[in-house]
Amino acid sequence: MEYKNLGRSGLQVSAVGLGCNNFGMRCDLDQSKAVVKQAIDSGINFFDTADIYGGRGKSEEMLGEALKGHRRDAIIATKFFAPMGEGPLWGGGSRRYIFEAVDASLRRLGTDYIDVYQMHGPDAKSPIEETMRALDDVVRAGKVRYIGCSNFNGWQVVESQWIAHTEHLSKFVSAQNQYNLLDRRVERELAPACEKYGLGILPYFPLASGFLTGKYRPGEKPAEGTRLAAWGARGESMLSEPNFATLTKLEDFAQTRGHTMIDLAIGWLASHTFVPSVIAGATKPEQVVQNVAAGEWKLTPEEMAEVDKITKPRD
Numbered sequence: 001m002e003y004k005n006l007g008r009s010g011l012q013v014s015a016v017g018l019g020c021n022n023f024g025m026r027c028d029l030d031q032s033k034a035v036v037k038q039a040i041d042s043g044i045n046f047f048d049t050a051d052i053y054g055g056r057g058k059s060e061e062m063l064g065e066a067l068k069g070h071r072r073d074a075i076i077a078t079k080f081f082a083p084m085g086e087g088p089l090w091g092g093g094s095r096r097y098i099f100e101a102v103d104a105s106l107r108r109l110g111t112d113y114i115d116v117y118q119m120h121g122p123d124a125k126s127p128i129e130e131t132m133r134a135l136d137d138v139v140r141a142g143k144v145r146y147i148g149c150s151n152f153n154g155w156q157v158v159e160s161q162w163i164a165h166t167e168h169l170s171k172f173v174s175a176q177n178q179y180n181l182l183d184r185r186v187e188r189e190l191a192p193a194c195e196k197y198g199l200g201i202l203p204y205f206p207l208a209s210g211f212l213t214g215k216y217r218p219g220e221k222p223a224e225g226t227r228l229a230a231w232g233a234r235g236e237s238m239l240s241e242p243n244f245a246t247l248t249k250l251e252d253f254a255q256t257r258g259h260t261m262i263d264l265a266i267g268w269l270a271s272h273t274f275v276p277s278v279i280a281g282a283t284k285p286e287q288v289v290q291n292v293a294a295g296e297w298k299l300t301p302e303e304m305a306e307v308d309k310i311t312k313p314r315d
Helices: 029-041 058-066 095-109 128-140 154-166 190-197 233-238 241-255 261-270 285-294 301-310
Strands: 003-005 012-014 016-019 046-048 075-080 114-119 144-150 172-178 200-204 278-281
Touching: 012 016, 016 029, 016 285, 029 058, 029 285, 058 095, 075 095, 095 114, 095 128, 114 128, 114 172, 128 144, 128 154, 144 154, 154 172, 154 190, 172 190, 190 200, 241 261, 241 301, 261 278, 261 285, 261 301
Parallel strands: 016 046, 016 278, 046 075, 075 114, 114 144, 144 172, 172 200, 200 278
Antiparallel strands: 003 012
16 A cells, blocks of 8 residues: 655555445445455555534444544544534534534544544635634644645635635645546646645545446446436436546556556546545445555556546536
């Protein structure tokens, strides 16, 4: 396993991380423990969850249980912001809510500190100055080691870092956004902003919700229980002719080099200098092994250029 610095910090994370959004939903506690054990055995040290995952806290609870006895060797990243109850006081980026949310996550995780505490999305109702000051306070209190953001735009990252810089507050070291071979929007503004201001990008949905595995085929309805089937119209939009045409070219590219589509999807992301860790979910131990192996493919500059031609960013 390769380990990289998370942004402009000294924290080294595994090139492939484990996304724990399945815990509490598609995975029960025993399954979650088996997946986490395999992740640790495979060299993964970065575990990503959120308070909202699994049905308001279940994922954090299961991850905490699964990591008992391994806390020293694990980097736990969780998130706040999404509603955890009814009414305006149960979510967001206010000082009041952050102080409550971090303590609730600590209880569910069964730990006394969170390695990376991430704001799950921008909050138009809370001044970013208030949010950054509150996050700095939980860092100074020892409850959080590093902070990050998720689903921010490039300008929002710059604004947050500027406030942290001018007010001498803790800065974001990571930005977690959707990023894969079919969705390269982060390259327009977010990636340049993160490289300039010291954030590592943590891609989620690296397999485009399973589309890049090749399990979906033209003219066929997605199988029951799959993510794209559950998404309805949103899932159907993924199953477009242009996407299938791109997938065919990518499959040919991977196969001629002795690799699978999963190898290409994860290896391509891991080959970017601004990506310290790829967040890959798993419901079975064997999927963890597959994801870790995929992260070992380092594409050459020539291969990266060829993939660029196939997956030219769309407007």
